Amino acid sequence: MFDPKPILKNLPNLPGVYRMLNAEDTVIYVGKAKDLKKRVSSYFNKNLASPRTKMMVSQITNIETTVTRSEAEALLLENNLIKSIMPRYNVLFRDDKSYPYISLTGDAFPRLAFHRGTQRKGHQYFGPFPSSPAVRESIQLLQKVFKLRTCENTVFANRSRPCLQYQIARCTAPCVNLISQEDYASDVRHAALFLLGKTSEVMDSLADGMNAAAEAMEYEQAAVLRDRIQALRQVQAKQFVSDFSVSDADVIACAEIEGQHCINLVMIRGGRHLGDKSFFPKNAQDAELVETVEAFITQYYVAQNTPPMLVCGAEIDKTEFETMLSEQAERKIRVLTNAIGDKKVWLKMAQTNAELALQQRQATSANQQARLLSLREALSLAENTERIECFDISHTMGEATVGSCVVFDRGDMQNSEYRRYNVTGITPGDDYAAMRDVLTRRYKKVAAGEGKRPDLIFIDGGKGQLGVAMEVMQEVGLDDILLIGIAKGEERKPGLETMIFSDTGEMLNLPVDNPGLHLLQQIRDEAHRFAITGHRAKRAKARITSSLEEIEGVGAKRRKALLTRFGGLDAIKSASIDEIAQVEGISLALAQTIYERLH
Known part of the structure; x- marks a missing residue:
């Protein structure tokens, strides 16, 4: 049994961050406190109300703390630790680092622009x-x-x-x-x-x-x-929103259905209602709604400009958050937890949106689960088949070859786990060599213990691509994973796909209305979309560079000057000889050469 008394005895009454560790020396929870001694000691009271907290405390074998200069600094450190460690008992929100803004540039005639980053x-x-x-x-x-x-x-x-x-x-x-x-x-x-x-x-x-x-x-x-x-x-x-005393405000509501949580954020900027966005946290099972809202505010507003007012639908410690957010923003931030009047109407609207988003997500998840069950039955897969990875290769006559890997897991496509692979050093147009390169790079790491092991792998291609995939999996020591090749049907019509199994060589066609086939098509089409998007971007970049590289006298510095001045190859092609000659480092004779080569 872990005895916390020696640690608690030496904790200071100062702001900071604490980390709970388990027997494997893994951080299972990160928290902040304005008084480390009081906050950490509260976990070891006999009357813990939350079963989730009791479970977490029962796994603690060590506690680490970091003292900070202020609550705002503790908030920032806690957020950074949560996103880097992703502890088991912290409610986690997706790290949306770049929200869109409107910018007015600092030019002599400022430009109105969309901005991220x-x-x-x-x-x-x-x-x-x-x-x-x-x-x-x-x-x-x-x-x-x-x-x-x-x-x-x-x-x-x-x-x-x-x-x-x-x-x-x-x-x-x-x-x-x-x-x-x-x-x-x-x-x-x-x-x-x-x-x-x-x-x-x-x-x-x-x-x-x-x-x-x-x-x-x-x-x-x-x-x-x-x-x-x-x-x-x-x-x-x-x-315009007339009731708000400030022109910028956020309305935050949280809903729960069958253990799943959703935060709905309504944004009011410049006195205008700009819309809303729903967030679905991880690790929120058995968590209290208050804990989810606190986690959202902690993780979201560290990276964003906090508006002067937050209207919150949960009874959080508003004084604590007002202090921390105001210190971080270096201006007064108000947090309202008891909305009245029109603010209450806006909060109710956000609450309704959160509930609708959860219902829609659950319906989609149930549909995907039904498709997965149908796929398992149709292909005689194991009942624990959950994680499916799919690969595709995209190029144009061998140019700018790109391979893609998309992941279906936990009942949905996992965009954050997608990967693209730039393929070089092969004969242009050799799809088999490209597939070998991509699969080797992917599964060497998995075999070495890096990344998750899939239950099933789809290969977008026929017997040739499947044969290459089987050889690669044999080489890396993962030949026990089932591979299925997806050969396109006649005229590439959806519904006519043929599945080829790596273990038996059996070929199978599913009925057009089979839900399992629809899931397979969704995963395969997503792999194709992801591959072709990367290929087109790579091809466009390569063509711009290579077209200018082929012109004698145009080196890296002059290419950069041309692209900076005109913005792209099409604009350079549209320019006259005199306009090209105005670029620094380009003489009239060289401008004539560039013009003739591009035309």
């Missing part, structure tokens, strides 16, 4: 948004009202006449100086204020400009500003 100095960012469509919808709205450019800098710098966006009144054509830099800057400022929720300030400014233009008898300009005001009023009537 690292934020750069000099640019303004607004978000995050729940999804890509929400960003693009907002960008279209801003184009209609404020007419800001969305084109790439390479296109902007090389325009000689207005583009279609100007013709349909979605841009003021700063590329050809149809608007002054001062007027454009005013439109950018109004767009930024709108995104920050300061719509009344924008409307007041537009109204002042309209009245001034009317007094100066510039009626066309006054009409433009009048139309903008009307457009903003229509948007405000449709999308």
Whole structure:
């Protein structure tokens, strides 16, 4: 029996992070505390309410702690440890590192753009948004009202006449100086204020400009500003949330059905309802809803900009989270756990969305389980067949060969476990050699104990590809895993696939309406999609580079300068000799050579 007293005795009354370890010296739980001594000691009280916590405590054989300078630092460290260790008893949320934002670039004529990833100095960012469509919808709205450019800098710098966006009144054509830099800057400022929720300030400014233009008898300009005001009023009537005292807020609700949890997050930015997103945690079985919500806030808001207000549907320790989140964000963050009025209505909507998302997920999971059961019966597979991996090869006449591996496990496709393999060093077009290369690289690691062992492997191909796969599995020592080749039917029609078994050589066709065949087709099609997507990207990159590499006098530095200036090979092909000669390092004679070679 583990005796915690010697450890508890020496714990400080300071903020920090604690790690619970089991007999195998594996971390099974990571937690944070504003007082390590009090928090860790609470696990060893006799009256633990949660069976899940009791089970975790019964496995503890050691405790490690790290003291931090503040609760916010403890929150950050806890999040990093959870995502790197993924302990058994922590509720885990998928690590969405790059949520979409709207950016206004720092150019002389700023560009309105969709942005993911690292934020750069000099640019303004607004978000995050729940999804890509929400960003693009907002960008279209801003184009209609404020007419800001969305084109790439390479296109902007090389325009000689207005583009279609100007013709349909979605841009003021700063590329050809149809608007002054001062007027454009005013439109950018109004767009930024709108995104920050300061719509009344924008409307007041537009109204002042309209009245001034009317007094100066510039009626066309006054009409433009009048139309903008009307457009903003229509948007405000449709999308704005009037009850919230701040323009940015998140509404967080959690639902539970048969031990499965779902968090629904409603995002309000700039006073507008941008949409919602559902999150499904791992390791949430037997966890309390409060624990799931706390885990979500801990893991989600460390990586995101926290809005000034969180409306939460669970009775969490709001004082603790307000302190930590405010310290991390370096501004005041309010957490509401007892919503009233319209906030309660929004919370109920989020709750309904969470329940619907769970029901839909369960229905999909049940359908996939039924398909898996049907596949087991149809192919006489073992009852414990759960993990299926499928391989495909994609190339164009041997160019840019890419192999893919997709994974079906735990009743669904596991996107995070997909892998692509760039295949080199083989005869172009040799599918057998490509399949050998991919399978060897994949299963050498599995045989060495790295990664999970599949119960079944699908090979997209006929007897030839299957024969190669069997040889590879024999070489790596995994020949006891069943392989099934999927030979395409006549004219590659779905439903006419033939299954070829590695252990008996038997060939089998399933009825077109067999649910097991539908699962097989889903896995096979996903492998094909994943392979061809990677192949096309690799091919496009290779063709751009190779076309320029073949031109004498164009080295790496000049290729980079050309691609930076024009943005791609198509744009270089469309450029004139004089435009090519304007690129640094390109003489008129070399520009002539480049033009002739590309044409």
